[in-house]
Amino acid sequence: MDRSIQEIARLVGTTSRTLRHYDDIGLLPPSRVGGNGYRYYDDDTLVRLQRILLLRDLGLGLPAIADVLDREEDAEHALRSHLEWLHREQDRLARQIASVERTIDALEGGERLMAEQMFDGFDHTAYREEVEERWGKDAYAKGDAWWRSMSDDEKAAWQRRAAALGGDWIAAHERGIDPAGDEAQALAQRHFEWLRAIPGTPGGGEDGPTKEYFLGLAEMYVADERFGANYGGREGAEFVRDAMTVYAERRL
Amino acid sequence: MDRSIQEIARLVGTTSRTLRHYDDIGLLPPSRVGGNGYRYYDDDTLVRLQRILLLRDLGLGLPAIADVLDREEDAEHALRSHLEWLHREQDRLARQIASVERTIDALEGGERLMAEQMFDGFDHTAYREEVEERWGKDAYAKGDAWWRSMSDDEKAAWQRRAAALGGDWIAAHERGIDPAGDEAQALAQRHFEWLRAIPGTPGGGEDGPTKEYFLGLAEMYVADERFGANYGGREGAEFVRDAMTVYAERRL
């Protein structure tokens, strides 16, 4: 009872191209091949095909399917590890959804991405990697833990402080003062003191941030618009960076 | 202020290969190309790169990113349609997970009616009165009709999904993570998505449950031990409630 490739395809709801592909990779050779090259399938191959499609619908890859079917590789085990995969994917998607929604909120909120994004954003920018790479794995973790450890009131206070500092930077920039001048340097000093309060910063605590960290941060303000937004956008951030750079060169 | 390709790559935590790819497809041409063919990048291109990577992390494809950046194609709109994508993907994954679990159960000869007891749809049994009292007569009726409309297989799948979610909550709690942290919040997100699938929930359907409903449910898990049992008892339920509360405050 051999059937042609099209018959089989229609029977199980797939295409002949797929069947030829499965033949090509050795997953499902036809039961017989005519002298003309035509592929023919009997009931056994049909059963095998149905198993293949079942596993495929579960999301398994073709090599994994081959393992399960051919080597009688414990199907349950294969499915369990596949299940972990699916769960991780789902979590990843959930996090992405959260990020996208947050970004949309920020977009429609415009300026509202101020302080909240300021630190929360650390999670999602590539700077996390940079922070970890440059100043060690625990630098990020410490900062993060510190932030999470605060009460809502403390967080709010911190954000107000950050907003005030940002506002003063913006005002200074708008007055067109010299980044290397006294006023701007006084702001840079405040910025330094402010950072000193974060336990996670490299060189944080009594001594305050290191020169490298301080300079890296300054660049970050320019490079990342979400940070830059705290200082009046691109040009404001450049002003802050310039002032911070001068400060770092003179004092750190 | 030009930097080499490697410097830029390290700065943002990617590879030079990626940058050359972005150049190839016209997504991010270098600001300058030396006579030797070397690519150099200035601050502006760095900013653009940051944006690219941000959008990429949100899951957008490179062409979509180009649209957003170049044609000033309304970023919010792009993100919203991307969000729909993500939701559909999540649903697909949820269904696959349910199928895989069902298959595993079938494999181990599982004839567990425990699942039936595990979660009989929360609008059932004794909750009828409370549901009606809080969210109106038809809330219960809708949920009930929805539940009855499902086939046995669908019911079983639903219960397994509930069981999986409960298991993940328990595992998360046992690992001692922060209810406000990313992982717990990702679970809360899943919980939200899961509820969204129930037509009877106030605010159910596209928008998902309302904040009030979500918070009320969270409290119910703690207050009623029959619910709490799904999340590892009293303490587990408190963990779930805390995470859900944080989620609701932040997102709903």
Add this chain to the structure above:
DNA sequence: CTTGACCTTGACGCAGCGTCAACCTCTACC
């Protein structure tokens, strides 16, 4: 014998780069 449906074997395309390969270029040190 012609027509049309069905079959065959290539081979490119897609998404986003990783990973050689073969070959310049710049910097530093002796």
Add this chain to the structure above:
DNA sequence: GGTAGAGGTTGACGCTGCGTCAAGGTCAAG
């Protein structure tokens, strides 16, 4: 000024699972 080593360049293949032509044989029916 020679040499090593780090870093740069342009190809080009690989991966997943087929969709989609392209060019050309085969078979049943009229």
